[in-house]
Amino acid sequence: xxxxxxxxxxxxxxxxxxxxxxxxxxxxxxxxxxxxxxxxxxxxxxxxxxxxxxxxxxxxxxxxxxxxxxxxxxxxxxxxxxxxxxxxxxxxxxxxxxxxxxxxxxxxxxxxxxxxxxxxxxxxxxxxxxxxxxxxxxxxxxxxxxxxxxxxxxxxxxxxxxxxxxxxxxxxxxxxxxxxxxxxxxxxxxxxxxxxxxxxxxxxxxxxxxxxxxxxxxxxxxxxxxxxxxxxxxxxxxxxxxxxxxxxxxxxxxxxxxxxxxxxxxxxxxxxxxxxxxxxxxxxxxxxxxxxxxxxxxxxxxxxxxxxxxxxxxxxxxxxxxxxxxxxxxxxxxxxxxxxxxxxxxxxxxxxxxxxxxxxxxxxxxxxxxxxxxxxxxxxxxxxxxxxxxxxxxxxxxxxx
Amino acid sequence: xxxxxxxxxxxxxxxxxxxxxxxxxxxxxxxxxxxxxxxxxxxxxxxxxxxxxxxxxxxxxxxxxxxxxxxxxxxxxxxxxxxxxxxxxxxxxxxxxxxxxxxxxxxxxxxxxxxxxxxxxxxxxxxxxxxxxxxxxxxxxxxxxxxxxxxxxxxxxxxxxxxxxxxxxxxxxxxxxxxxxxxxxxxxxxxxxxxxxxxxxxxxxxxxxxxxxxxxxxxxxxxxxxxxxxxxxxxxxxxxxxxxxxxxxxxxxxxxxxxxxxxxxxxxxxxxxxxxxxxxxxxxxxxxxxxxxxxxxxxxxxxxxxxxxxxxxxxxxxxxxxxxxxxxxxxxxxxxxxxxxxxxxxxxxxxxxxxxxxxxxxxxxxxxxxx
Numbered sequence: 120x121x122x123x124x125x126x127x128x129x130x131x132x133x134x135x136x137x138x139x140x141x142x143x144x145x146x147x148x149x150x151x152x153x154x155x156x157x158x159x160x161x162x163x164x165x166x167x168x169x170x171x172x173x174x175x176x177x178x179x180x181x182x183x184x185x186x187x188x189x190x191x192x193x194x195x196x197x198x199x200x201x202x203x204x205x206x207x208x209x210x211x212x213x214x215x216x217x218x219x220x221x222x223x224x225x226x227x228x229x230x231x232x233x234x235x236x237x238x239x240x241x242x243x244x245x246x247x248x249x250x251x252x253x254x255x256x257x258x259x260x261x262x263x264x265x266x267x268x269x270x271x272x273x274x275x276x277x278x279x280x281x282x283x284x285x286x287x288x289x290x291x292x293x294x295x296x297x298x299x300x301x302x303x304x305x306x307x308x309x310x311x312x313x314x315x316x317x318x319x320x321x322x323x324x325x326x327x328x329x330x331x332x333x334x335x336x337x338x339x340x341x342x343x344x345x346x347x348x349x350x351x352x353x354x355x356x357x358x359x360x361x362x363x364x365x366x367x368x369x370x371x372x373x374x375x376x377x378x379x380x381x382x383x384x385x386x387x388x389x390x391x392x393x394x395x396x397x398x399x400x401x402x403x404x405x406x407x408x409x410x411x412x413x414x415x416x417x418x419x420x421x422x423x424x425x426x427x428x429x430x431x432x433x434x435x436x437x438x439x440x441x442x443x444x445x446x447x448x449x450x451x452x453x454x455x456x457x458x459x460x461x462x463x464x465x466x467x468x469x470x471x472x473x474x475x476x477x478x479x480x481x482x483x484x485x486x487x488x489x490x491x492x493x494x495x496x497x498x499x500x501x502x503x504x505x506x507x508x509x510x511x512x513x514x515x516x517x518x519x520x
Numbered sequence: 521x522x523x524x525x526x527x528x529x530x531x532x533x534x535x536x537x538x539x540x541x542x543x544x545x546x547x548x549x550x551x552x553x554x555x556x557x558x559x560x561x562x563x564x565x566x567x568x569x570x571x572x573x574x575x576x577x578x579x580x581x582x583x584x585x586x587x588x589x590x591x592x593x594x595x596x597x598x599x600x601x602x603x604x605x606x607x608x609x610x611x612x613x614x615x616x617x618x619x620x621x622x623x624x625x626x627x628x629x630x631x632x633x634x635x636x637x638x639x640x641x642x643x644x645x646x647x648x649x650x651x652x653x654x655x656x657x658x659x660x661x662x663x664x665x666x667x668x669x670x671x672x673x674x675x676x677x678x679x680x681x682x683x684x685x686x687x688x689x690x691x692x693x694x695x696x697x698x699x700x701x702x703x704x705x706x707x708x709x710x711x712x713x714x715x716x717x718x719x720x721x722x723x724x725x726x727x728x729x730x731x732x733x734x735x736x737x738x739x740x741x742x743x744x745x746x747x748x749x750x751x752x753x754x755x756x757x758x759x760x761x762x763x764x765x766x767x768x769x770x771x772x773x774x775x776x777x778x779x780x781x782x783x784x785x786x787x788x789x790x791x792x793x794x795x796x797x798x799x800x801x802x803x804x805x806x807x808x809x810x811x812x813x814x815x816x817x818x819x820x821x822x823x824x825x826x827x828x829x830x831x832x833x834x835x836x837x838x839x840x841x842x843x844x845x846x847x848x849x850x851x852x853x854x855x856x857x858x859x860x861x862x863x864x865x866x867x868x869x870x871x872x873x874x875x876x877x878x879x880x881x882x883x884x885x886x887x888x889x890x891x
Binding site: 128408412413489502 | 768791
């Protein structure tokens with residue numbers, strides 16, 4: 120075992136890192152731009168030089184890089200402080216969906232613009248009545264000549280307010296069982312009848328939106344997959360979701376915990392010397408190192424051109440609750456001053472408090488802890504699904520509570 | 521990035537698993553647990569013939585001179601089958617101590633016989649309840665004579681020789697003590713895992729020689745334990761995997777209220793948690809064996825991380841496997857309890873969870889101070 124690149128990987132890493140050293144923007148003019156503008160400028164620069172969406176085929180704006188090369192690129196790019204989140208959903212989830220299901224004409228029209236960052240996409244799946252049970256969604260589309268007319272509401276839509284396009288799954292037939300009555304479209308987010316309302320989260324931020332559809336007309340040519348095949352198309356998008364959400368849990372790591380425990384005291388001694396504190400830190404390190412080395416095992420598989428095993432499915436289920444537990448405990452160590460969120464006064468400039476308030480969202484987004492545990496139990500361990508009371512029943516006859 | 525065992529090592533895993541499936545079925549574990557024997561002597565003979573006791577002993581001393589990667593693989597399979605053998609005492613601890621601390625004559629005298637499996641050895645550390653404190657050991661050497669009591673000592677009843685941690689006027693020492701002699705009495709001690717024998721060993725002027733003929737640097741002893749911690753972690757991972765497999769198989773086959781209990785989320789989430797802990801333990805065990813094999817500076821951190829993860833995974837899996845089985849899991853007749861016993865037994869050897877959590881944080885602090 121070793122942690123070294125193969126000669127080919129090392130060559131690729133060198134090429135990537137020298138290009139980044141030459142081209143990653145750090146100037147003040149760039150920093151003065153809004154985060155979205157910065158992201159667009161940087162994405163276009165990468166695109167023009169062949170460093171955008173490198174795993175995509177050259178026809179779509181990529182360079183046909185291997186999975187391990189994509190990882191190496193991400194490792195190198197992440198050494199620079201550059202905004203990237205604006206394109207995660209579009210490039211990570213929707214791009215692969217378009218590749219699998221869109222017409223050649225649409226692929227040629229949309230994928231290069233998605234890779235270059237000139238057009239931003241969002242994903243319109245969740246609804247007030249359909250979260251973990253996504254297929255219970257109620258937004259409907261009715262056929263009208265060559266068009267469909269959409270009415271209903273989506274929720275938790277990241278970036279809807281700055282997106283040019285979105286993908287949406289809607290109910291086109293309520294008289295068949297729920298998975299069979301869905302269809303999948305792409306839509307213009309600026310179309311008449313689309314209304315976007317930001318959701319204020321418990322953190323005070325607004326990363327998500329509610330999106331209302333009132334008689335929004337969509338051409339049938341914007342349908343991906345057959346009528347009634349929307350669930351299968353959605354699965355293509357969702358399969359790429361965990362990869363897109365990734366394993367980032369901010370700055371809440373063991374080195375931060377060590378730093379806090381070195382600074383605060385318990386009965387006149389550094390908290391770092393307290394056995395109970397040390398036991399907690401050790402347990403978090405076991406999780407942190409365990410995830411890191413699990414990642415190395417997956418990278419090894421990628422490096423050999425194989426698919427990673429199921430072990431990667433544990434990342435969010437371990438990382439999100441750890442972020443919550445760690446931020447909670449570190450505030451406990453701070454005592455009453457743990458409540459201070461003011462960046463100027465708080466220990467570690469308030470990142471612990473922000474992490475604690477943000478953690479509940481991470482435990483829910485992209486599959487709740489409970490859904491992630493079900494996925495492991497069913498897909499990895501082969502346990503049966505819970506019986507479903509709506510199975511085989513026409514959607515419009517399913518009890519809704 | 522190459523963070524995986526080689527193809528040859530994977531072949532060894534298949535071979536070891538096949539061998540133990542055939543020669544160490546759960547009935548073999550049960551026979552030792554139920555019977556008067558402290559080990560499965562016939563199985564030991566076969567394991568020795570496979571060369572497993574010789575794995576990391578250098579060729580110059582009759583060993584195979586393989587790496588800790590191979591030994592880690594064997595350790596995992598030993599755990600998977602809960603083999604009733606003194607493997608951890610003789611191979612991870614005593615053979616390692618003699619190899620690391622012995623002088624040429626001691627190595628030549630003992631290592632070839634340990635490699636062939638003809639001789640079983642153990643290590644005697646604990647004297648009383650609580651954490652082992654190297655400065656406070658009461659077992660004393662004066663001249664060539666050793667006195668004191670060690671309890672419990674794993675596998676002493678089947679061992680020919682023990683490496684005994686003791687003190688003399690000069691300081692800390694590892695003494696090599698043949699157990700079949702007039703100055704040594706080995707009395708059985710009942711533990712909760714009778715598939716491994718444990719004893720109280722009293723030395724009353726026993727003939728002893730000091731390993732390496734010199735005092736032992738406590739850090740060198742800690743380093744020996746780091747190595748053992750990695751190998752025990754692999755063995756406990758094997759136990760945890762068996763417990764998870766048993767729980768899963770039972771959850772699929774046992775029906776309640778008209779459906780498999782494995783379809784209830786209460787059971788699914790429990791098993792998913794086992795899988796998560798086992799996966800963390802496995803990845804940390806990879807890190808541990810990588811550090812052990814390459815003699816990395818990161819060994820203290822890697823070993824403590826592997827051990828804490830493996831203690832947590834194996835005890836959780838063993839406990840929740842019984843819970844998943846319900847009342848049947850509480851019976852002597854079902855095999856679930858083998859893994860509970862062994863997982864906890866191995867968790868108590870060489871320092872328990874809190875000791876290694878503490879070592880982990882010390883190593884982490886040292887590593888970040890050095891960075």
